[in-house]
């Protein structure tokens with residue numbers, strides 16, 4: 401009974417979060433604020449509108465997945481095509497949210513993971529589209545939200561000092577691992593990794609914990625090799641996307657054992 405309840409709540413939160421994620425992706429990658437529209441230099445609370453015709457969208461246009469299906473992937477007003485990415489992202493976010501809520505229930509880890517999930521997915525899309533500018537802005541927010549969550553985790557932990565040590569050790573291990581990797585990339589291919597990418601990896605390393613780091617690095621490298629093999633050269637600005645995919649796999653496979 402309780403399990404069903406958490407899955408139900410997870411799906412509900414996931415649908416809202418999925419809708420938020422598509423808005424975050426669209427607005428962030430077009431250089432707009434998620435919260436405000438700037439009209440005549442005045443900040444007006446942002447409302448969703450069709451990117452083609454600018455028509456304000458009503459509540460019934462914004463029901464996750466369902467609206468897209470009912471409108472057969474077209475804007476109700478101008479009939480321009482709404483890419484299938486939108487419902488796909490909503491489904492992925494809903495799935496992961498339901499999984500996280502079911503697995504970690506009411507906890508600070510659930511809160512933290514749900515806060516960084518939209519950022520991870522947005523990073524993945526930005527990396528896919530090779531948009532390095534919006535990635536570096538996202539990684540700052542990613543670091544900030546993660547840092548606040550870790551503080552919260554230490555605060556509510558029964559053994560704060562132990563957790564603090566684990567987090568610090570994971571940060572050092574992650575930092576060293578990615579620096580060695582960046583250094584070898586520079587030696588081998590004269591192509592380093594950018595600073596946001598180093599930060600991004602270190603933040604993910606703290607989330608997975610130092611003991612899971614070898615598996616996390618291996619999965620990431622396998623993904624990079626696979627992508628390299630399938631589609632030729634993998635630009636280093638795509639790395640954040642690979643980290644995000646490994647992290648999503650990690651959420652599914654690895655029961656979180658930090659607390």
Ligand SMILES: [Zn+2]
Pocket residue numbers: 450451452453454455475476477478479480
């Ligand atoms: Zn339209």
